[in-house]
Amino acid sequence: MREMGNKNQKVIEVSELLNKLPIHKERIVNAKFRNPNGVSMKLNNFKAIDPRHNGKGMDRYSKLDEEVFFEFQNDTIGLSRIAENIKKTVSDSKLVKSLYQIGNDLEEDIQVKEGKVIYKLHRYRERNYTLNKKKKDNYFKKHGKLDCEICGFDFFKTYGEIGKGFMECHHKIPLSQTEGEFSTRLSDLALVCANCHRILHRELDTSDIIGLKQVIISMKSKLNTK
Numbered sequence: 554m555r556e557m558g559n560k561n562q563k564v565i566e567v568s569e570l571l572n573k574l575p576i577h578k579e580r581i582v583n584a585k586f587r588n589p590n591g592v593s594m595k596l597n598n599f600k601a602i603d604p605r606h607n608g609k610g611m612d613r614y615s616k617l618d619e620e621v622f623f624e625f626q627n628d629t630i631g632l633s634r635i636a637e638n639i640k641k642t643v644s645d646s647k648l649v650k651s652l653y654q655i656g657n658d659l660e661e662d663i664q665v666k667e668g669k670v671i672y673k674l675h676r677y678r679e680r681n682y683t684l685n686k687k688k689k690d691n692y693f694k695k696h697g698k699l700d701c702e703i704c705g706f707d708f709f710k711t712y713g714e715i716g717k718g719f720m721e722c723h724h725k726i727p728l729s730q731t732e733g734e735f736s737t738r739l740s741d742l743a744l745v746c747a748n749c750h751r752i753l754h755r756e757l758d759t760s761d762i763i764g765l766k767q768v769i770i771s772m773k774s775k776l777n778t779k
Protein backbone atom coordinates (compact mmCIF):
# COMPACT_ATOMS: atom_id res chain seq x y z
CA MET A 554 0.00 0.00 0.00
CA ARG A 555 2.78 2.37 0.96
CA GLU A 556 4.60 2.22 -2.33
CA MET A 557 1.67 3.81 -4.15
CA GLY A 558 1.07 6.54 -1.61
CA ASN A 559 0.59 10.20 -2.39
CA LYS A 560 4.26 10.98 -1.73
CA ASN A 561 5.46 8.57 -4.39
CA GLN A 562 7.22 10.47 -7.18
CA LYS A 563 5.50 8.44 -9.91
CA VAL A 564 2.09 9.08 -8.37
CA ILE A 565 2.83 12.79 -8.30
CA GLU A 566 3.92 12.70 -11.95
CA VAL A 567 0.68 11.00 -13.01
CA SER A 568 -1.30 13.57 -11.06
CA GLU A 569 0.51 16.40 -12.84
CA LEU A 570 -0.06 14.77 -16.21
CA LEU A 571 -3.78 14.26 -15.60
CA ASN A 572 -4.13 17.91 -14.70
CA LYS A 573 -2.72 18.90 -18.06
CA LEU A 574 -5.10 16.87 -20.21
CA PRO A 575 -6.94 18.99 -22.76
CA ILE A 576 -10.33 17.50 -22.03
CA HIS A 577 -12.00 20.09 -19.88
CA LYS A 578 -13.66 23.18 -21.23
CA GLU A 579 -12.00 25.45 -18.76
CA ARG A 580 -9.09 24.96 -16.49
CA ILE A 581 -10.51 23.43 -13.38
CA VAL A 582 -9.68 25.47 -10.35
CA ASN A 583 -9.89 22.71 -7.89
CA ALA A 584 -6.87 21.73 -5.89
CA LYS A 585 -8.35 18.31 -5.29
CA PHE A 586 -8.78 17.43 -8.93
CA ARG A 587 -6.75 14.29 -9.64
CA ASN A 588 -4.35 15.24 -6.90
CA PRO A 589 -1.70 12.73 -5.75
CA ASN A 590 -4.09 11.49 -3.11
CA GLY A 591 -6.76 10.77 -5.70
CA VAL A 592 -4.28 9.01 -7.97
CA SER A 593 -3.01 6.92 -5.08
CA MET A 594 -6.54 5.95 -4.13
CA LYS A 595 -7.35 4.95 -7.70
CA LEU A 596 -4.27 2.72 -7.87
CA ASN A 597 -5.29 1.08 -4.65
CA ASN A 598 -8.76 0.53 -6.08
CA PHE A 599 -7.12 -1.41 -8.88
CA LYS A 600 -5.27 -3.51 -6.33
CA ALA A 601 -8.58 -4.48 -4.75
CA ILE A 602 -9.94 -5.48 -8.17
CA ASP A 603 -6.82 -7.40 -9.25
CA PRO A 604 -7.37 -11.10 -8.52
CA ARG A 605 -3.61 -11.65 -8.68
CA HIS A 606 -2.93 -9.18 -5.93
CA ASN A 607 -2.40 -10.60 -2.48
CA GLY A 608 -3.45 -8.42 0.34
CA LYS A 609 -5.91 -5.63 0.50
CA GLY A 610 -6.63 -2.69 -1.67
CA MET A 611 -9.32 -0.07 -1.37
CA ASP A 612 -12.48 -1.86 -2.25
CA ARG A 613 -14.77 1.13 -2.66
CA TYR A 614 -14.21 1.10 -6.40
CA SER A 615 -16.69 1.86 -9.15
CA LYS A 616 -18.08 -0.29 -11.92
CA LEU A 617 -16.02 1.74 -14.37
CA ASP A 618 -12.79 1.07 -12.45
CA GLU A 619 -13.53 -2.60 -12.78
CA GLU A 620 -14.26 -2.33 -16.50
CA VAL A 621 -11.06 -0.40 -17.12
CA PHE A 622 -9.00 -2.89 -15.18
CA PHE A 623 -10.28 -5.95 -17.02
CA GLU A 624 -10.13 -4.21 -20.39
CA PHE A 625 -6.40 -3.70 -20.04
CA GLN A 626 -5.16 -6.33 -17.62
CA ASN A 627 -3.90 -8.56 -20.41
CA ASP A 628 -3.06 -5.77 -22.82
CA THR A 629 -0.25 -3.93 -21.14
CA ILE A 630 1.40 -3.22 -24.50
CA GLY A 631 -1.74 -1.51 -25.80
CA LEU A 632 -2.11 0.34 -22.53
CA SER A 633 1.44 1.66 -22.54
CA ARG A 634 1.06 2.75 -26.18
CA ILE A 635 -2.02 4.75 -25.25
CA ALA A 636 -0.19 6.25 -22.27
CA GLU A 637 2.77 7.18 -24.48
CA ASN A 638 0.47 8.87 -26.99
CA ILE A 639 -1.20 10.84 -24.23
CA LYS A 640 2.16 11.88 -22.74
CA LYS A 641 3.45 12.92 -26.13
CA THR A 642 0.31 14.94 -26.78
CA VAL A 643 0.46 16.77 -23.48
CA SER A 644 4.09 17.72 -24.06
CA ASP A 645 3.17 19.43 -27.34
CA SER A 646 1.67 22.74 -26.26
CA LYS A 647 0.54 23.71 -29.76
CA LEU A 648 -1.34 20.45 -30.13
CA VAL A 649 -2.87 20.82 -26.67
CA LYS A 650 -4.20 24.23 -27.69
CA SER A 651 -5.79 22.79 -30.81
CA LEU A 652 -7.35 19.98 -28.86
CA TYR A 653 -8.96 22.43 -26.45
CA GLN A 654 -10.69 23.92 -29.45
CA ILE A 655 -12.26 20.64 -30.40
CA GLY A 656 -15.66 20.62 -28.79
CA ASN A 657 -16.79 17.93 -26.48
CA ASP A 658 -19.48 16.94 -28.92
CA LEU A 659 -20.64 13.34 -28.90
CA GLU A 660 -19.18 13.13 -25.47
CA GLU A 661 -22.21 11.63 -23.80
CA ASP A 662 -22.84 8.80 -26.19
CA ILE A 663 -19.40 7.63 -27.11
CA GLN A 664 -17.52 4.83 -25.47
CA VAL A 665 -13.85 5.36 -25.97
CA LYS A 666 -11.68 2.77 -24.39
CA GLU A 667 -8.61 4.91 -25.09
CA GLY A 668 -10.09 7.90 -23.31
CA LYS A 669 -11.11 11.39 -24.29
CA VAL A 670 -7.65 12.67 -25.18
CA ILE A 671 -7.18 9.97 -27.78
CA TYR A 672 -10.69 10.58 -29.05
CA LYS A 673 -9.93 14.28 -29.49
CA LEU A 674 -6.67 13.45 -31.21
CA HIS A 675 -8.63 11.31 -33.62
CA ARG A 676 -11.03 14.17 -34.38
CA TYR A 677 -8.09 16.49 -34.77
CA ARG A 678 -6.45 14.22 -37.30
CA GLU A 679 -9.68 14.19 -39.29
CA ARG A 680 -9.82 17.96 -39.50
CA ASN A 681 -7.11 18.34 -42.06
CA TYR A 682 -8.99 20.38 -44.66
CA THR A 683 -6.33 20.10 -47.38
CA LEU A 684 -5.96 16.37 -47.00
CA ASN A 685 -9.71 15.82 -46.89
CA LYS A 686 -10.21 17.82 -50.04
CA LYS A 687 -7.51 15.82 -51.79
CA LYS A 688 -9.14 12.59 -50.69
CA LYS A 689 -12.53 13.68 -51.99
CA ASP A 690 -11.10 14.99 -55.27
CA ASN A 691 -9.24 11.74 -55.88
CA TYR A 692 -12.31 9.67 -55.15
CA PHE A 693 -14.51 11.79 -57.38
CA LYS A 694 -12.06 11.54 -60.25
CA LYS A 695 -12.03 7.78 -59.93
CA HIS A 696 -15.72 7.09 -59.34
CA GLY A 697 -17.50 10.11 -60.78
CA LYS A 698 -19.46 10.51 -57.54
CA LEU A 699 -18.98 11.01 -53.83
CA ASP A 700 -20.74 8.28 -51.90
CA CYS A 701 -20.32 6.84 -48.43
CA GLU A 702 -17.88 3.92 -48.41
CA ILE A 703 -20.07 2.19 -45.87
CA CYS A 704 -23.71 2.70 -46.81
CA GLY A 705 -23.44 4.28 -50.24
CA PHE A 706 -25.26 7.47 -49.29
CA ASP A 707 -24.67 10.26 -51.79
CA PHE A 708 -25.38 13.78 -50.54
CA PHE A 709 -25.65 15.20 -54.02
CA LYS A 710 -28.19 12.57 -55.07
CA THR A 711 -30.43 13.33 -52.09
CA TYR A 712 -29.94 17.05 -51.52
CA GLY A 713 -28.94 18.24 -54.95
CA GLU A 714 -26.71 21.26 -55.39
CA ILE A 715 -26.57 22.04 -51.65
CA GLY A 716 -25.14 18.58 -50.90
CA LYS A 717 -22.55 18.70 -53.62
CA GLY A 718 -19.04 17.82 -52.49
CA PHE A 719 -20.18 17.05 -48.96
CA MET A 720 -18.67 13.99 -47.29
CA GLU A 721 -16.81 13.39 -44.05
CA CYS A 722 -13.41 11.77 -43.70
CA HIS A 723 -12.77 9.08 -41.14
CA HIS A 724 -9.30 8.09 -40.05
CA LYS A 725 -9.05 4.32 -40.18
CA ILE A 726 -5.94 3.74 -38.11
CA PRO A 727 -6.74 3.64 -34.40
CA LEU A 728 -4.53 6.01 -32.46
CA SER A 729 -3.76 3.25 -30.02
CA GLN A 730 -1.90 1.55 -32.85
CA THR A 731 -0.01 4.64 -33.88
CA GLU A 732 3.57 4.98 -32.91
CA GLY A 733 5.77 7.93 -33.61
CA GLU A 734 4.40 10.76 -35.72
CA PHE A 735 0.69 11.34 -36.15
CA SER A 736 0.99 11.90 -39.88
CA THR A 737 -1.88 10.92 -42.15
CA ARG A 738 -1.75 9.37 -45.59
CA LEU A 739 -4.65 9.53 -48.03
CA SER A 740 -5.07 5.77 -47.76
CA ASP A 741 -5.62 6.13 -44.00
CA LEU A 742 -8.83 8.01 -44.70
CA ALA A 743 -12.25 6.67 -45.61
CA LEU A 744 -15.10 8.74 -47.01
CA VAL A 745 -18.17 8.28 -44.86
CA CYS A 746 -21.53 9.99 -44.48
CA ALA A 747 -22.35 11.85 -41.28
CA ASN A 748 -24.55 9.01 -39.97
CA CYS A 749 -22.03 6.25 -40.51
CA HIS A 750 -19.27 8.43 -39.10
CA ARG A 751 -21.16 9.04 -35.92
CA ILE A 752 -21.95 5.38 -35.49
CA LEU A 753 -18.30 4.48 -36.08
CA HIS A 754 -17.32 6.85 -33.33
CA ARG A 755 -19.71 5.41 -30.80
CA GLU A 756 -17.13 2.72 -30.27
CA LEU A 757 -13.87 4.06 -31.48
CA ASP A 758 -11.83 0.99 -30.65
CA THR A 759 -13.93 -1.22 -32.92
CA SER A 760 -14.41 1.36 -35.59
CA ASP A 761 -13.86 -0.47 -38.78
CA ILE A 762 -15.41 0.24 -42.12
CA ILE A 763 -15.89 -3.36 -43.22
CA GLY A 764 -17.45 -4.34 -39.91
CA LEU A 765 -20.05 -1.60 -40.09
CA LYS A 766 -20.76 -2.40 -43.73
CA GLN A 767 -21.52 -5.97 -42.71
CA VAL A 768 -23.81 -4.77 -39.94
CA ILE A 769 -25.88 -2.84 -42.49
CA ILE A 770 -26.04 -5.83 -44.84
CA SER A 771 -27.13 -8.20 -42.09
CA MET A 772 -29.75 -5.73 -40.81
CA LYS A 773 -31.15 -5.42 -44.32
CA SER A 774 -31.36 -9.16 -44.79
CA LYS A 775 -33.10 -9.51 -41.42
CA LEU A 776 -35.71 -6.98 -42.56
CA ASN A 777 -36.22 -8.88 -45.81
CA THR A 778 -36.83 -12.22 -44.14
CA LYS A 779 -39.50 -10.81 -41.82
Ligand SMILES: [Zn+2]
Binds near residue numbers: 706
Ligand atom coordinates in the same frame (compact mmCIF):
# COMPACT_ATOMS: atom_id res chain seq x y z
ZN1 LIG B 1 -22.97 6.07 -44.66
Ligand SMILES: [Zn+2]
Binds near residue numbers: 722724750
Ligand atom coordinates in the same frame (compact mmCIF):
# COMPACT_ATOMS: atom_id res chain seq x y z
ZN1 LIG C 1 -13.72 9.37 -37.56
